[in-house]
Amino acid sequence: MTILDKIIAHKAQEVAQRKEQVSVQVLEKSGFFAKTNNSLKTSLLNPASSGIIAEFKRKSPSKGIINGNVTVEEVTAGYVKAGAACLSVLTDFEFFGGTSEDFLKARRTNPTIPMIRKDFMIDEYQIIEAKSLGADVILLIAANLTPQRIKDLGKLTKELGMETLLEIHDEEELNRSLNQYIDVVGVNNRNLKNFAEQNVNASLELAEKIPAECIKISESCISQAETIKLLKSVGYKGFLIGETFMKTENPAEALKKFINEVRS
Numbered sequence: 001m002t003i004l005d006k007i008i009a010h011k012a013q014e015v016a017q018r019k020e021q022v023s024v025q026v027l028e029k030s031g032f033f034a035k036t037n038n039s040l041k042t043s044l045l046n047p048a049s050s051g052i053i054a055e056f057k058r059k060s061p062s063k064g065i066i067n068g069n070v071t072v073e074e075v076t077a078g079y080v081k082a083g084a085a086c087l088s089v090l091t092d093f094e095f096f097g098g099t100s101e102d103f104l105k106a107r108r109t110n111p112t113i114p115m116i117r118k119d120f121m122i123d124e125y126q127i128i129e130a131k132s133l134g135a136d137v138i139l140l141i142a143a144n145l146t147p148q149r150i151k152d153l154g155k156l157t158k159e160l161g162m163e164t165l166l167e168i169h170d171e172e173e174l175n176r177s178l179n180q181y182i183d184v185v186g187v188n189n190r191n192l193k194n195f196a197e198q199n200v201n202a203s204l205e206l207a208e209k210i211p212a213e214c215i216k217i218s219e220s221c222i223s224q225a226e227t228i229k230l231l232k233s234v235g236y237k238g239f240l241i242g243e244t245f246m247k248t249e250n251p252a253e254a255l256k257k258f259i260n261e262v263r264s
């Protein structure tokens with residue numbers, strides 16, 4: 001059993017439980033349902049954008065605790081102030097230490113920046129739940145979804161006025177998973193089945209295989225400003241970074257320095 005299998009098995013149980021606790025009707029009454037969305041696509045296409053999607057991540061299966069001393073409000077507000085193009089907030093508790101409450105706090109603190117609900121989506125219920133939390137972007141991970149499920153979940157995402165970020169790790173996942181509902185393609189440099197990689201080779205290898213009309217971003221294992229320059233040179237518009245900032249005492253300050261280095 002891979003780590004991803006374990007995560008998905010746990011997620012299925014968790015979603016079944018939550019469905020019993022909170023009905024879709026209650027989710028649809030959330031004040032965020034009627035709100036307009038902030039577009040990740042628009043943000044990344046702005047030439048003045050840093051392209052950096054800054055993640056709030058307390059822990060991970062591969063690293064354990066990354067940071068247990070900061071609040072989601074201070075970090076995300078600081079990320080926005082430092083120039084993040086988008087925020088990513090984990091809501092998986094079991095493996096990443098995130099909660100829906102974290103997402104809500106980040107949303108209330110930062111109403112006008114695009115926000116990705118970062119979780120393992122397997123069920124329509126979670127998409128509706130994400131909308132009720134004020135999410136703008138849904139992550140769909142090709143490694144754990146069939147092409148048909150990616151289509152179904154992508155279609156609902158669009159119907160609810162949000163955008164879809166499709167995460168792939170190799171060419172096979174890319175070829176079977178693209179469809180008309182995908183707004184942004186993300187190459188995860190880290191293989192979720194074993195959490196092994198520490199480099200951005202996957203992004204470099206897939207750059208030219210992703211159709212030119214797709215907006216592409218590179219995810220995970222980015223720690224150097226030089227790497228951003230390299231990824232930009234092969235066409236990446238966005239860069240999803242968590243640990244590099246989160247492992248410092250002041251993640252927002254670390255992002256600010258990083259953006260300065262990329263621009264220098």
Ligand SMILES: O=P(O)(O)OC[C@@H](O)[C@@H](O)c1c[nH]c2ccccc12
Pocket residue numbers: 055057118119120141167188219220221222240241242243244
């Ligand atoms: O902390 P990093 O190496 O900068 O990675 C951030 C982000 O890409 C990573 O957290 C991630 C990418 N895809 C995911 C899917 C689920 C959970 C987490 C992730």
